[in-house]
Amino acid sequence: MISLKEFAEKLKNEKSVAIISHVRPDGDTIGSSVGLCFALRSVGVSADLFCEDKVPEKYRFLAGTELYSDGDIKESYSAVIAVDVAEITRTGKYGLCFMQRKNTYNLDHHVSNTRFAKCNYISGTAAAAEIVFGLIKEFGVPVTADMANALATGVITDTGNFRHKNVTLDTLKVATELFSYGADFNKIIYNTFNLQSRERAELFGKTMARIRYFHGGKTAMGIVRLSDLAETGAKQEDTEGFIDFIMGIRGVEIGVCVMETEKDKYKVSFRSHGADVNAVAGTFGGGGHTLAAGCKLSGDIEEVVDRLTFAVSRAIEE
Numbered sequence: 326m327i328s329l330k331e332f333a334e335k336l337k338n339e340k341s342v343a344i345i346s347h348v349r350p351d352g353d354t355i356g357s358s359v360g361l362c363f364a365l366r367s368v369g370v371s372a373d374l375f376c377e378d379k380v381p382e383k384y385r386f387l388a389g390t391e392l393y394s395d396g397d398i399k400e401s402y403s404a405v406i407a408v409d410v411a412e413i414t415r416t417g418k419y420g421l422c423f424m425q426r427k428n429t430y431n432l433d434h435h436v437s438n439t440r441f442a443k444c445n446y447i448s449g450t451a452a453a454a455e456i457v458f459g460l461i462k463e464f465g466v467p468v469t470a471d472m473a474n475a476l477a478t479g480v481i482t483d484t485g486n487f488r489h490k491n492v493t494l495d496t497l498k499v500a501t502e503l504f505s506y507g508a509d510f511n512k513i514i515y516n517t518f519n520l521q522s523r524e525r526a527e528l529f530g531k532t533m534a535r536i537r538y539f540h541g542g543k544t545a546m547g548i549v550r551l552s553d554l555a556e557t558g559a560k561q562e563d564t565e566g567f568i569d570f571i572m573g574i575r576g577v578e579i580g581v582c583v584m585e586t587e588k589d590k591y592k593v594s595f596r597s598h599g600a601d602v603n604a605v606a607g608t609f610g611g612g613g614h615t616l617a618a619g620c621k622l623s624g625d626i627e628e629v630v631d632r633l634t635f636a637v638s639r640a641i642e643e
């Protein structure tokens with residue numbers, strides 16, 4: 326693999342770059358993409374942001390999020406880069422166009438990354454934003470408050486507000502530097518973790534009131550059905566963070582959140598205090614990190630719960 330310095334050098338020599346964030350964007354794919362966009366522009370590379378899905382409301386306080394487009398990526402871009410994208414299908418409708426391009430880049434922090442680009446830079450940091458911060462330093466441009474806010478949002482959200490085990494000394498060093506460059510941590514944490522709609526509060530209450538426990542309480546599972554969304558008026562994206570609450574329950578080693586996205590189709594998130602949930606997600610064709618992973622399943626909900634609890638039981642035994 327090439328060094329970050331070489332990666333930065335190549336990217337800096339592009340004329341125009343289309344930056345792609347993953348579908349159902351989170352704080353890290355948005356923050357690191359926005360930060361990269363500002364940085365590329367400051368070294369004279371024209372850059373634009375693309376995402377199949379809209380930026381969720383709670384991230385729109387960030388300067389730069391208004392630059393996102395869900396339109397076509399024109400042929401005229403000299404390069405495309407996927408940011409915080411573990412595998413190409415996570416770019417959604419942009420996958421095909423990405424694979425057809427000559428100059429493709431992939432900047433990511435997922436251990437399961439499939440190295441789908443011509444030029445890949447993968448490092449197991451807590452957030453992709455940490456890598457982008459290193460990249461900006463390689464560019465040798467000043468870190469503006471807008472860049473710092475964007476990158477800090479990536480770091481804060483992918484570490485669950487510094488609560489996850491993925492936090493390293495380097496993560497904290499990056500955070501300290503971003504703070505010094507003007508990142509408003511209070512504003513970011515309020516907007517991304519505390520602020521919520523009444524609808525989300527209601528969905529949260531409903532989901533937590535009926536958590537299911539397995540394996541003597543070592544596994545806890547929250548299930549959100551389409552009917553719950555309809556009854557509360559909450560949106561799919563409102564379930565972000567539910568899994569972290571479940572992980573705080575005494576005795577729980579593995580948390581599972583099952584979200585129905587279409588009738589009998591589910592997006593599943595796993596979290597763990599130690600067991601390898603990347604392997605669990607892998608048995609269903611998904612992946613992620615050792616302590617945080619995800620997959621998709623379909624079928625009758627009780628069958629899905631059975632399959633999940635069986636796969637999780639093996640991870641707990643190991």
Ligand SMILES: [Mn+2]
Pocket residue numbers: 353354409434451452453483
């Ligand atoms: Mn990420």
